[in-house]
Structure formats: structure tokens, C-alpha cells
Amino acid sequence: KRAMAKYLRNDLDTLPFLGISHKFIGSDEDRMTTLSEIAADCNRHDGITAVWLANRIFVVITDPVEAEAVLKNCLEKDNILRFVRTLTGNGSIFAPETTMGTKLGIQKQDNHPFLANFERFTELVTARTLMPWLHTDFVYKFTPYYKKNTEIVNYMTSFVTKIIKEKRKDIEDGSNKKNAIDEQNNDTGRPATKTFLELLIDYSGGDKGYTNLELQEETMVMLLAGTDTSAVGASFVMVMLSKHQDVQEKLFQELLEVLGDEERPVTAEDLPRFKYLDAVVKETLRLYPPVPITARTTDKDYVLPSGKKIVKGTGVIIHIWGTHRNPKYWGPDVDVFRPERFLDLQLAHPAAYMPFSHGPRNCLGYQYATMSMKTAIATLVRRYKVVPAEHIVQDGEKPLRVKFDIMMKHVDKFQIQLVRRK
Numbered sequence: 001k002r003a004m005a006k007y008l009r010n011d012l013d014t015l016p017f018l019g020i021s022h023k024f025i026g027s028d029e030d031r032m033t034t035l036s037e038i039a040a041d042c043n044r045h046d047g048i049t050a051v052w053l054a055n056r057i058f059v060v061i062t063d064p065v066e067a068e069a070v071l072k073n074c075l076e077k078d079n080i081l082r083f084v085r086t087l088t089g090n091g092s093i094f095a096p097e098t099t100m101g102t103k104l105g106i107q108k109q110d111n112h113p114f115l116a117n118f119e120r121f122t123e124l125v126t127a128r129t130l131m132p133w134l135h136t137d138f139v140y141k142f143t144p145y146y147k148k149n150t151e152i153v154n155y156m157t158s159f160v161t162k163i164i165k166e167k168r169k170d171i172e173d174g175s176n177k178k179n180a181i182d183e184q185n186n187d188t189g190r191p192a193t194k195t196f197l198e199l200l201i202d203y204s205g206g207d208k209g210y211t212n213l214e215l216q217e218e219t220m221v222m223l224l225a226g227t228d229t230s231a232v233g234a235s236f237v238m239v240m241l242s243k244h245q246d247v248q249e250k251l252f253q254e255l256l257e258v259l260g261d262e263e264r265p266v267t268a269e270d271l272p273r274f275k276y277l278d279a280v281v282k283e284t285l286r287l288y289p290p291v292p293i294t295a296r297t298t299d300k301d302y303v304l305p306s307g308k309k310i311v312k313g314t315g316v317i318i319h320i321w322g323t324h325r326n327p328k329y330w331g332p333d334v335d336v337f338r339p340e341r342f343l344d345l346q347l348a349h350p351a352a353y354m355p356f357s358h359g360p361r362n363c364l365g366y367q368y369a370t371m372s373m374k375t376a377i378a379t380l381v382r383r384y385k386v387v388p389a390e391h392i393v394q395d396g397e398k399p400l401r402v403k404f405d406i407m408m409k410h411v412d413k414f415q416i417q418l419v420r421r422k
């Protein structure tokens with residue numbers, strides 16, 4: 001591993017024993033700044049470097065050719081992601097209403113304890129992931145974070161378990177005909193919609209299928225992976241539209257063309273016709289991927305397409321943010337927000353653009369996420385002009401300030417103003 005560190009060099013400020021882990025101390029904005037410095041350094045080293053996080057070495061990749069080789073061959077997620085498991089257990093890795101089909105009212109109350117706990121959980125997990133001295137359970141248990149983490153996990157699991165028990169009882173009593181989604185859509189005349197939770201119960205064999213613990217773990221996974229990611233993606237698009245009025249005007253014209261003059265609901269059939277919206281969403285997720293990194297571990301020695309060798313047991317960080325900003329694949333205007341680049345684009349490599357990752361363990365929900373983001377954005381932009389929040393100076397090409405807590409988010413909380421269009 002030491003030999004590997006020598007030929008996969010970096011020019012980052014590395015300390016004895018700590019490696020680069022000291023660079024992750026600080027705020028969640030500082031952590032994202034460090035991640036972007038690592039990406040830029042990696043791009044200067046042919047898209048592959050190695051960094052030490054205390055006693056563990058991680059290979060960092062921003063070259064899509066090398067990334068694809070790893071993502072197709074190493075299917076195990078690296079142990080560095082294990083702290084998420086305090087919540088998801090053994091679930092296969094959050095739209096509360098569509099996931100669980102119970103009126104939670106979470107999205108209508110931004111101070112709902114479930115959301116507050118979820119946010120605090122992501123902060124705690126990210127801090128622990130990036131600070132190696134907190135990795136050992138023995139040490140972690142002596143810190144105040146441990147107590148908080150346990151409280152949060154207990155609250156969230158009991159919240160979800162209660163819903164699962166109610167749902168099972170509803171199904172038993174036959175009182176499950178209508179769920180929260182159907183109630184919202186009560187005038188559509190569509191057959192009853194099955195929620196994710198109902199489908200899990202049904203397909204796994206009803207009473208004889210998944211246990212309550214398995215249902216709880218899978219539901220947690222969907223909540224964790226599904227809710228905030230799409231909301232964060234759509235919110236980044238809205239902020240970029242507020243900064244780039246020319247892009248917004250072009251998008252508005254497309255919406256008028258496809259939807260006509262009336263303010264009718266956007267349908268699934270409209271979505272493929274929104275070519276420019278597709279480009280705007282893609283260009284936003286290129287510059288601001290809500291999940292900026294993912295990780296794998298090697299189960300044997302690998303020789304990458306470049307001939308570089310990664311030894312068994314190495315953590316590999318697939319730096320999605322860095323790959324999207326690799327000038328070798330995106331050209332000299334890599335940092336410029338230019339949706340037009342995605343119109344008729346032939347990607348230089350299929351993994352050069354991967355906000356949903358790439359290969360057999362990529363995002364399970366990418367089609368749903370894309371459809372839900374486009375529907376929300378088209379609905380809003382058809383009705384409202386999006387302008388920057390009053391106190392935020394219009395700063396044109398200046399990059400957004402972003403922070404990292406499992407997901408990447410806007411430091412200024414995605415603040416914008418909506419002005420009703422006539």
C-alpha cells in the first residue's frame with residue numbers, strides 16, 4: 001500500500017499519522033471545500049491519486065475510464081460507508097408519503113422532528129466518516145455524538161416501526177383501500193395506488209414475507225436514498241435558474257410550447273418532450289451532484305486500464321464531483337454552467353457523467369428521481385418566475401457555496417423568490 005501511495009501521488013497537505021484527515025475538521029462547508037480540493041488535485045494527476053485518512057489509504061478516481069473499471073468489478077461498498085448502517089441496518093443500502101402511504105404531514109412542516117432528526121443524523125454520520133479517530137466504536141462511545149446518534153436512531157426506527165405495524169393491521173382489517181396518495185388524487189378515478197411499503201409486504205409474501213425488522217430496514221433505505229436527494233437536485237436547479245435568467249427564459253418558452261397556454265398538470269407523456277429542461281437538469285447535476293462521492297472496496301488486486309495497480313482491501317473513492325469537472329472530458333469551460341452542452345451531446349465516455357453513479361450498483365431510483373425533479377421544476381417554472389432571494393447578491397458565474405453532509409447541499413439553504421407569472 002505504501003508503494004501504491006508513492007506512485008499514486010498527491011500534492012495535498014499531508015501530515016504524519018493523520019494523512020489528510022485534519023483537512024476534514026471544521027464545518028460541513030469546509031469538508032466540501034476539502035473534497036473539491038482533492039478532486040482538483042486528482043484531475044491534475046491524470047484522474048487518479050491516493051490519500052491517507054490516518055492509517056487507511058484511499059485511491060481517489062476522477063477519470064471515467066478508471067472509474068468504470070472499478071464500478072463494474074468491485075461491487076462491495078467500502079466500509080467507510082458503514083456508519084449509515086446504524087440507521088439502515090442490513091437494508092439494501094427518503095418521499096415519505098409515497099414510501100409509506102400514511103399521512104405523515106412531514107413535507108408540510110419543516111420543523112417536524114423526523115426531518116430535524118434526519119438532518120442531524122446525516123451531519124453526525126458525515127463527521128464520523130471523515131474523522132478516522134471517531135471510527136472505533138470504543139472511542140466513539142465516550143463522545144457526546146454517540147448518545148445523540150443513538151437517540152436519533154431510536155426515534156427514527158420507532159417512528160417507522162409504528163407505521164409498519166399500523167399498515168399491517170390495516171391490511172389485515174381490509175381497511176387499506178385508500179391511502180394518503182389516493183386521498184390526494186381523489187378526483188382522478190385511478191385504481192388504488194400501492195405504496196412502496198405495501199408492495200414490500202405483498203411481494204415478499206404478506207404475513208409470511210419480510211419481518212417487521214426487514215421492512216423497517218428497507219423502508220429506512222428508501223427514505224434515506226430517495227427523499228432528500230431528489231429535493232436537493234431540484235432545488236439546485238431552481239437556484240441555478242434564479243442566477244441564469246437567460247436559461248430560465250429559454251426553458252419557459254419550451255414549457256409554453258409543450259404545455260400550451262393553460263396551466264394544466266404536467267404528465268409523464270410531456271416529460272420526453274422537454275429537451276431543454278433535460279439539458280438544464282443534467283448540467284445542474286453535473287456541476288452540483290447531490291451525492292458528490294461514492295466508495296468501493298477491492299476484494300483482490302486490480303490492474304486498471306491505465307496499468308496502475310490497486311491492491312486488495314483498498315478503499316476507492318469514486319469522486320463524482322471531480323469526474324464532472326475533469327477538463328480532459330469536459331473541455332476548458334468545465335466550470336461554466338452551459339446547459340446547451342447537453343443538447344445532442346456525445347459523452348466522451350459513458351462514466352464521464354454519473355450523478356447517479358455507474359455500473360451494476362448505481363442508483364436504483366434514477367428514473368423516478370429524474371421524472372419527479374422534472375415534473376416539479378416544469379410545474380413551478382410554468383407558473384412562477386424564479387429570482388434570487390432578496391438578500392443574496394446576484395453573482396452571475398460565481399460558484400454556489402456548498403456543504404457536505406452525506407449529500408451536498410447549498411449553504412444558503414436554496415433560497416429563491418417566486419414571482420407569479422401573469
Ligand code: HEM
Nearest residue numbers: 093225226229230233291294356357361362363364365369
Ligand atoms: C437526484 C436524485 C438522486 C441522486 C443524485 C442519487 C444518487 C445516487 C448515488 C450516487 C448512489 C450511489 C450508487 C453507488 O454507490 O454506485 C445512489 C444509490 C442508491 N439510490 Fe439514489 N439518487 C437519487 C434518488 C434516488 C431515489 C428517488 C431513490 C429511491 C426511490 C434512490 C434509491 C437509491 C438506492 C436504493 C441506492 C443504493 C443502490 C445500491 O447500493 O445497490 N435514489 N443514488
